[in-house]
Amino acid sequence: MEHILHALANYQITPWKAVGYLGMVMFTSRWFVQVYATRKHKRVVMPLSFWVLSVFGSILLLAYFVVGKNDSVGILSNLFPVVVSVYNLVMHLRHHKNTTTGDIAA
Secondary structure: OHHHHHHHHOOOOOHHHHHHHHHHHHHHHHHHHHHHHHHHHOOOOOOHHHHHHHHHHHHHHHHHHHHHHOOHHHHHHHHHHHHHHHHHHHHHHHHHHHHHHOOOOO
Protein backbone atom coordinates (compact mmCIF):
# COMPACT_ATOMS: atom_id res chain seq x y z
CA MET A 1 0.00 0.00 0.00
CA GLU A 2 2.85 2.35 0.79
CA HIS A 3 4.25 1.84 -2.71
CA ILE A 4 0.95 2.94 -4.26
CA LEU A 5 0.70 6.04 -2.07
CA HIS A 6 4.29 6.96 -2.90
CA ALA A 7 3.62 6.58 -6.63
CA LEU A 8 0.50 8.77 -6.40
CA ALA A 9 2.28 11.44 -4.37
CA ASN A 10 5.11 11.65 -6.91
CA TYR A 11 2.94 11.43 -10.02
CA GLN A 12 3.97 13.74 -12.85
CA ILE A 13 2.24 14.41 -16.14
CA THR A 14 4.82 14.48 -18.92
CA PRO A 15 4.04 15.75 -22.42
CA TRP A 16 3.83 12.16 -23.68
CA LYS A 17 1.45 11.20 -20.86
CA ALA A 18 -0.72 14.13 -21.91
CA VAL A 19 -0.72 12.75 -25.48
CA GLY A 20 -1.67 9.32 -24.11
CA TYR A 21 -4.45 10.72 -21.93
CA LEU A 22 -5.84 12.77 -24.81
CA GLY A 23 -5.83 9.69 -27.04
CA MET A 24 -7.54 7.65 -24.33
CA VAL A 25 -10.24 10.31 -23.84
CA MET A 26 -10.84 10.59 -27.59
CA PHE A 27 -10.95 6.83 -28.10
CA THR A 28 -13.31 6.35 -25.15
CA SER A 29 -15.57 9.31 -26.00
CA ARG A 30 -16.46 7.76 -29.34
CA TRP A 31 -18.77 5.36 -27.49
CA PHE A 32 -20.71 8.25 -25.97
CA VAL A 33 -21.10 9.70 -29.47
CA GLN A 34 -22.30 6.33 -30.77
CA VAL A 35 -24.83 5.84 -27.96
CA TYR A 36 -26.16 9.37 -28.45
CA ALA A 37 -26.59 8.85 -32.21
CA THR A 38 -28.24 5.47 -31.67
CA ARG A 39 -30.71 6.90 -29.15
CA LYS A 40 -31.44 9.88 -31.42
CA HIS A 41 -32.13 7.71 -34.51
CA LYS A 42 -33.70 4.82 -32.54
CA ARG A 43 -31.47 2.35 -34.41
CA VAL A 44 -27.79 1.45 -34.29
CA VAL A 45 -25.81 4.23 -35.93
CA MET A 46 -22.07 4.74 -36.32
CA PRO A 47 -21.75 8.44 -37.14
CA LEU A 48 -18.77 9.99 -38.91
CA SER A 49 -17.58 11.51 -35.62
CA PHE A 50 -17.28 7.98 -34.17
CA TRP A 51 -14.73 7.06 -36.83
CA VAL A 52 -12.90 10.39 -36.62
CA LEU A 53 -12.53 9.99 -32.84
CA SER A 54 -11.43 6.38 -33.38
CA VAL A 55 -8.72 7.35 -35.87
CA PHE A 56 -7.30 10.28 -33.92
CA GLY A 57 -7.58 8.52 -30.55
CA SER A 58 -5.83 5.44 -31.94
CA ILE A 59 -3.08 7.50 -33.57
CA LEU A 60 -2.42 9.43 -30.35
CA LEU A 61 -2.36 6.24 -28.29
CA LEU A 62 -0.08 4.57 -30.80
CA ALA A 63 2.26 7.59 -30.74
CA TYR A 64 2.31 7.48 -26.94
CA PHE A 65 3.18 3.79 -26.87
CA VAL A 66 5.77 4.04 -29.67
CA VAL A 67 7.60 7.23 -28.69
CA GLY A 68 6.56 8.10 -25.14
CA LYS A 69 6.55 4.67 -23.55
CA ASN A 70 8.22 2.27 -26.00
CA ASP A 71 5.80 -0.44 -24.89
CA SER A 72 5.32 -3.36 -27.28
CA VAL A 73 2.04 -4.45 -25.66
CA GLY A 74 0.56 -0.97 -26.10
CA ILE A 75 1.88 -0.76 -29.66
CA LEU A 76 0.38 -4.10 -30.67
CA SER A 77 -2.93 -3.43 -28.92
CA ASN A 78 -3.34 -0.08 -30.71
CA LEU A 79 -1.97 -0.94 -34.14
CA PHE A 80 -4.99 -2.96 -35.27
CA PRO A 81 -7.60 -0.36 -34.16
CA VAL A 82 -5.77 2.33 -36.18
CA VAL A 83 -5.97 0.25 -39.35
CA VAL A 84 -9.62 -0.73 -38.80
CA SER A 85 -10.65 2.82 -37.88
CA VAL A 86 -8.98 4.34 -40.95
CA TYR A 87 -10.58 1.69 -43.17
CA ASN A 88 -14.04 2.31 -41.69
CA LEU A 89 -13.62 6.09 -41.94
CA VAL A 90 -12.73 5.77 -45.65
CA MET A 91 -15.70 3.44 -46.23
CA HIS A 92 -18.01 5.84 -44.38
CA LEU A 93 -16.84 8.78 -46.49
CA ARG A 94 -17.14 6.79 -49.74
CA HIS A 95 -20.66 5.68 -48.85
CA HIS A 96 -21.65 9.25 -47.97
CA LYS A 97 -20.16 10.54 -51.25
CA ASN A 98 -21.97 7.84 -53.26
CA THR A 99 -25.33 8.52 -51.60
CA THR A 100 -24.89 12.27 -52.10
CA THR A 101 -23.93 12.02 -55.80
CA GLY A 102 -26.26 9.12 -56.57
CA ASP A 103 -23.41 6.86 -57.65
CA ILE A 104 -23.77 3.15 -57.10
CA ALA A 105 -21.11 1.78 -54.76
CA ALA A 106 -18.78 -0.70 -56.41
